[in-house]
Amino acid sequence: MSSEALDTLLEQLSAPENREPLESILRNLPVISGEIQELRELREKGILQSLMGIGYLVASLKDVMSSEMISGTAGILDALLELMGKIAKPEFMAAINEIVDGISSGSLATGTKVKGTWSLLKDVKDPDIERGLAILLSIMKILGRMGKPDTTK
Amino acid sequence: MKTIVIIGGGSGGISTANHLAYRLRGSISSGDVHILLIEGSSRHYYQPGFLEIPFGVMSETETYRDERRMVVDGVDLIQENATAIDLKNHEVATQKQKIRYDYLVMATGARYDFDAVPGMGESTFNFYSLDDSVKLKKALNNFKKGKIVVGVTSMPYKCTPAPLEAVFMLHDYFKSRNMLDAVSIEYVYPMPMAFPDKGVSDIALDMFRDRGINPSLNFQIKSVDTAKKELVSRDGKRISFDLALLVPPHRGSKLVEDSKIGDPMGWIPTDRFTLNITGYTDAYAIGDATNLPVSKAGSVADAEAIVVADRISKQVTGYEPDTMYDGSGGALMVTGLGKASMITSSYTQPPVFMPESYSYYWLKLIYNKVYWNMTAKAVLSGVNE
CATH class of the missing domain: 3.50.50.60 (FAD/NAD(P)-binding domain)
Incomplete structure (x- = not known):
């Protein structure tokens, strides 16, 4: 090291605000050495590059996303959670599974024989079918309401 | 059954x-x-x-x-x-x-015992009910200049960081309105610290210094002098205010x-x-x-x-x-309009204050929903x- 560089270093170290951080670094050399080793591993495995990419992405998001946009996205997440809560009920899942299994195995098509109009009317008297039809009609009512043309535009 | x-x-x-x-x-x-x-x-x-209602972060119906x-x-x-x-x-x-x-x-x-601090109910604001938050929102909206005091009357109270959050949001609220020259903010706390934990208290006091907020610690509010608009402590000290925002005494x-x-x-x-x-x-x-x-x-x-x-x-x-x-618990603590931190603690772990960041603020906005x-x-x- 040149004497000029050494003089600069000594001058810098004469200030307590410079000396104290350096003393702290020297005290923590084993910790810093360990951290450097971990950083080296992260870089060699390409993870550091990925982390930096994520960092840039989040930093960019900060500029793009307004508070309203974050709240709006979170509102959609809440609505999805509410829907999930309804769908994830055991009885609902059992019904969905029964329908899906019945269609794929063909048992739904063969379970009930439809032999003309009178047979159909007889089937309608089945309480389960009666309820199912009521549900279907109610769903159609909701769909119809949703599909109503907007006459205000 | x-x-x-x-x-x-x-x-x-x-x-x-x-x-x-x-x-x-x-x-x-x-x-x-x-x-x-x-x-x-x-x-x-x-x-x-x-x-969050007074600062427009959340609406009443949310x-x-x-x-x-x-x-x-x-x-x-x-x-x-x-x-x-x-x-x-x-x-x-x-x-x-x-x-x-x-x-x-x-x-x-918990319930709020406003009667325990004479004068408090008539002349101060708080953010501990929907109605009170809406009143505070109107008061802040119409505030033109003067001194705002955020104070805690007694321990314990709901959400320990809440008064700190109020102070930081007030600062940013008036900053965004370019009114910091006309408004001063004072933080009044009954303990010798700004928060029950010394580590968090020290961080909060540093943040006060950066933002020009004046802390008055160890001030146990006994009553509110409604005529003079002053908080009166148990040992007779007084703090004047133009608008006071007090955490009410809590009881079971x-x-x-x-x-x-x-x-x-x-x-x-x-x-x-x-x-x-x-x-x-x-x-x-x-x-x-x-x-x-x-x-x-x-x-x-x-x-x-x-x-x-x-x-x-x-x-x-x-x-x-x-x-x-x-004993575990945690809180996303808003440190301004756009920044937040997280405090976690348990019976065996003293409160840890994470560095303030916009990412915690995002988390807070998401959690609100x-x-x-x-x-x-x-x-x-x-x-x-």
């Missing part, structure tokens, strides 16, 4: 009821277990939102939902107020009926006091690990209602709710209840059970 009664449909009560309904789904279907939630209010409030909407299948909501509890005889009375229980959860929260619920199951302040003596009401293995207390040395916060109530739901579901199904509460299904209804737990 076993009857589980939960009194109080706030954050802790509703979470307990819903977690129990998920865990005991089979027993409820077979008629072996009946879960009753007693709550007189038709609304479930997201109370952290009250602090802070509540119909209580019925928050209850999952398997929980019967009784919309009556509980009027008496008899722990020895396993009985709860409401305005209309008496209900016998096998297991009881007290989630009766009237139900607890009337039923004589609380300490002199109305907090329920509670085992810090099992959460049993002292002397009763079939009765529990959670959330703000307890006398535990933890923050009176929603995160604590929810953590306790999960423990209690687990313990009761084991007791009901004949297993030894072994889940213990470790997903609280209903994420925490109160705990939908993901329901899917899992």
Whole structure:
């Protein structure tokens, strides 16, 4: 090291605000050495590059996303959670599974024989079918309401 | 059939009821277990939102939902107020009926004792109810210049970082209106620190210095001189204000006091690990209602709710209840309009204050929206059970 560089270093170290951080670094050399080793591993495995990419992405998001946009996205997440809560009920899942299994195995098509109009009317008297039809009609009512043309535009 | 009664449909009560309904789904279907939630209010409030209303972060209607909407299948909501509890005889009375229980959860929260500080009710503002937050919003909107004091009247109070959050949001609110030259902010706290933990207090005081906020510590508010617009301390000191925003004194619920199951302040003596009401293995207390040395916060109530739901579901199904509460709790603490930190703690870990960042603020904004299904209804737990 040149004497000029050494003089600069000594001058810098004469200030307590410079000396104290350096003393702290020297005290923590084993910790810093360990951290450097971990950083080296992260870089060699390409993870550091990925982390930096994520960092840039989040930093960019900060500029793009307004508070309203974050709240709006979170509102959609809440609505999805509410829907999930309804769908994830055991009885609902059992019904969905029964329908899906019945269609794929063909048992739904063969379970009930439809032999003309009178047979159909007889089937309608089945309480389960009666309820199912009521549900279907109610769903159609909701769909119809949703599909109503907007006459205000 | 076993009857589980939960009194109080706030954050802790509703979470307990819903977690129990998920865990005991089979027993409820077979008629072996009946879960009753007693709550007189038709609304479930997201109370952290009250602090955000004055600053326009949340709207009034975003802070509540119909209580019925928050209850999952398997929980019967009784919309009556509980009027008496008899722990020895396993009985709860409401305005209309008496209900016998096998297991009881007290989630009766805290109430505000404005009368304990003369003058406070007439001349100061607060953010501890929807109405009060709306009033504060109007007052801030019309505030042109002068001194705003944010003060805490006594310990304990709900959400320990809330007054700090209020100070930081006030600073940014007036900064965004280019009014910092006309407005000064003072923080008044009853302890010699700005927060019950010294580490967090030191960080807060540094943040005060950066923002030009004046702290007045060790100031125990005795009364408010409404004519002079001054806070008066127990030792006769005075702090003037143009607008005061005070955290009211807190007590346990009237139900607890009337039923004589609380300490002199109305907090329920509670085992810090099992959460049993002292002397009763079939009765529990959670959330703000307890006398535990933890923050009176929603995160604590929810953590306790999960423990209690687990313990009761084991007791009901004949297993030894072994889940213990470790004192854990956390809060996303807003440090300005656009920045936040997170504080976590437990019985064995002193509060840790994470460096403030916009990412925590994002998390806060997200949590404000997903609280209903994420925490109160705990939908993901329901899917899992």
